[in-house]
Amino acid sequence: MEARDTALPLLPDQRVADPASFAGVVIEGVSKRFGSKQVLDGTDLLIRKGETLVIIGRSGEGKSVLLKNIVRLLEPDAGRIWIEGQEVTGLNQRDLMNLRKKFGFLFQGAALFDSMTVCKNVGLMLEEHTDLSAEQIRSRACECLALVGLDNVDDKLPSALSGGMKKRAGLARAIVMEPEYILYDEPTTGLDPITGDAINDLIVKLQKELGVTSIVVTHDMPSAFKIADRMAMLARGRIQFTGTVEEVRTTDHPMVRQFIEGNATGPLGAF
Amino acid sequence: MTALIGNLGDLVIGGLRSTGRGAILLRSILLQLRFSWRMRAEIMEQMQVVAIGSLPLVITTSVFVGAVTAVQAVYQMQAYVPMKFLGVMISKSVFIELGPVLIALVVGSRNCASYAAELGTMKVTEQLDAMEIMAIDPVRYLAMPRFLASVLMLPIATILANAVAIFGGYLASVFTLDVTSSTFIEGLRLFYDPLDLIGGLIKSLIFGGIIAMSGIYFGFNTEGGAEGVGKATMTAVVGSCLSILVADYLLAIVLFQIIFNK
Numbered sequence: 001m002e003a004r005d006t007a008l009p010l011l012p013d014q015r016v017a018d019p020a021s022f023a024g025v026v027i028e029g030v031s032k033r034f035g036s037k038q039v040l041d042g043t044d045l046l047i048r049k050g051e052t053l054v055i056i057g058r059s060g061e062g063k064s065v066l067l068k069n070i071v072r073l074l075e076p077d078a079g080r081i082w083i084e085g086q087e088v089t090g091l092n093q094r095d096l097m098n099l100r101k102k103f104g105f106l107f108q109g110a111a112l113f114d115s116m117t118v119c120k121n122v123g124l125m126l127e128e129h130t131d132l133s134a135e136q137i138r139s140r141a142c143e144c145l146a147l148v149g150l151d152n153v154d155d156k157l158p159s160a161l162s163g164g165m166k167k168r169a170g171l172a173r174a175i176v177m178e179p180e181y182i183l184y185d186e187p188t189t190g191l192d193p194i195t196g197d198a199i200n201d202l203i204v205k206l207q208k209e210l211g212v213t214s215i216v217v218t219h220d221m222p223s224a225f226k227i228a229d230r231m232a233m234l235a236r237g238r239i240q241f242t243g244t245v246e247e248v249r250t251t252d253h254p255m256v257r258q259f260i261e262g263n264a265t266g267p268l269g270a271f
Numbered sequence: 272m273t274a275l276i277g278n279l280g281d282l283v284i285g286g287l288r289s290t291g292r293g294a295i296l297l298r299s300i301l302l303q304l305r306f307s308w309r310m311r312a313e314i315m316e317q318m319q320v321v322a323i324g325s326l327p328l329v330i331t332t333s334v335f336v337g338a339v340t341a342v343q344a345v346y347q348m349q350a351y352v353p354m355k356f357l358g359v360m361i362s363k364s365v366f367i368e369l370g371p372v373l374i375a376l377v378v379g380s381r382n383c384a385s386y387a388a389e390l391g392t393m394k395v396t397e398q399l400d401a402m403e404i405m406a407i408d409p410v411r412y413l414a415m416p417r418f419l420a421s422v423l424m425l426p427i428a429t430i431l432a433n434a435v436a437i438f439g440g441y442l443a444s445v446f447t448l449d450v451t452s453s454t455f456i457e458g459l460r461l462f463y464d465p466l467d468l469i470g471g472l473i474k475s476l477i478f479g480g481i482i483a484m485s486g487i488y489f490g491f492n493t494e495g496g497a498e499g500v501g502k503a504t505m506t507a508v509v510g511s512c513l514s515i516l517v518a519d520y521l522l523a524i525v526l527f528q529i530i531f532n533k
Binding site: 073100101107111124128129173 | 393396397400401402403404407
């Protein structure tokens with residue numbers, strides 16, 4: 001198989017010359033409208049294999065929409081997306097399902113299945129996509145729960161868990177199939193600072209131990225600075241800035257400065 | 272006037288769109304039936320939910336339906352029709368119409384509301400998205416077992432309802448209407464036609480499909496938060512009840528005027 005180049009230079013507009021040969025995710029000109037609101041307007045972005053890219057931006061700017069477009073939980077109105085050279089936007093249902101097996105997704109509210117125990121939630125993908133026995137599935141589910149620091153919750157229903165525990169159980173579910181990509185939608189939102197930091201540590205740990213490519217959507221800047229290899233700022237339907245943590249900290253880009261300093265006045269406006 | 276025509280047009284287009292989407296969903300569910308054996312645990316679980324959860328409702332509804340039918344029949348028949356026809360009036364009314372339709376409306380509303388609210392909540396809390404990202408088709412995992420459970424269990428509930436309704440009619444006739452037990456039972460045997468029972472069960476089979484489809488469709492298409500779930504549930508139940516009544520009329524023509532009317 002042809003080796004993929006992970007170090008292709010970024011073009012100024014975040015495009016690569018040949019998306020089909022890029023190892024990672026290429027988002028090219030993606031647009032998405034809901035009613036009269038144009039949420040994404042020709043968004044371009046590259047995510048390199050193995051990196052943790054944090055997408056920052058104000059609430060309602062379309063960060064979660066962009067994340068859902070990557071795995072086609074939402075269909076883009078225009079534009080194309082490639083994952084490891086495979087054009088996602090053109091996949092049929094069967095190929096899309098196969099591609100999704102490479103992904104884990106931590107939803108903002110964890111999205112655990114209410115009617116299933118935590119163990120069943122975590123083991124469901126194994127039950128559906130592998131030939132493992134019930135015993136093996138349970139053992140693997142417990143292993144993943146232990147990895148995120150959850151013990152003795154296997155037979156509890158999600159309603160019996162706190163917000164932080166739900167997030168961790170959601171994370172255990174996301175990693176159970178050892179995905180190559182994990183998408184995080186606001187992983188620390190709604191959590192107390194200590195639990196939030198524990199989640200950040202988990203994200204870093206998973207990235208280091210499992211070598212996954214992580215795409216994190218957040219507007220929690222301490223979290224973003226802690227976990228990111230690279231950051232991208234989404235505003236007005238497009239990526240306005242990309243750079244390393246250091247570049248984000250030191251940039252003069254007015255939107256980024258306003259956002260990371262939390263100023264009500266600036267190009268992003270207040271409301 | 273222009274606005275009125277515009278609103279009417281939107282309503283028609285919306286209705287057609289929903290019908291089209293409903294037909295696509297039904298096709299997807301029918302295609303997923305090939306995984307029935309693999310999904311047997313979920314199907315059995317849903318069948319239990321329908322059967323056990325609906326049992327008190329079926330029994331209570333049916334016993335009073337039978338009793339009321341007896342009281343009304345005696346009121347209509349007195350001085351005109353011999354009481355030996357009471358049993359046949361009750362059985363035919365129950366088998367052909369009251370059993371299938373009332374059970375579909377009562378039990379169906381319960382199940383339809385349950386499906387719409389459960390799936391609607393899953394939709395607005397991103398649980399359906401979670402299932403999709405786990406490469407699990409929600410139509411196979413959630414919709415098909417519910418559809419099959421509803422289609423299979425409603426006729427069974429109707430058979431039970433028929434029996435209980437006849438028993439209710441018997442109790443009311445014998446203990447409150449001065450009809451002897453032997454007269455009532457003789458009446459039951461009189462003009463008994465198995466096609467009445469079969470026709471009623473075919474109706475309940477189709478009603479089971481309507482109930483499930485309405486609950487699943489509106490559940491899957493829920494938008495917004497708690498308000499959206501409430502709206503979806505209400506729309507599903509109203510849609511299911513209206514569809515059952517329309518289907519009842521059409522089935523009455525097809526079954527009893529065309530197919531059975533030799």
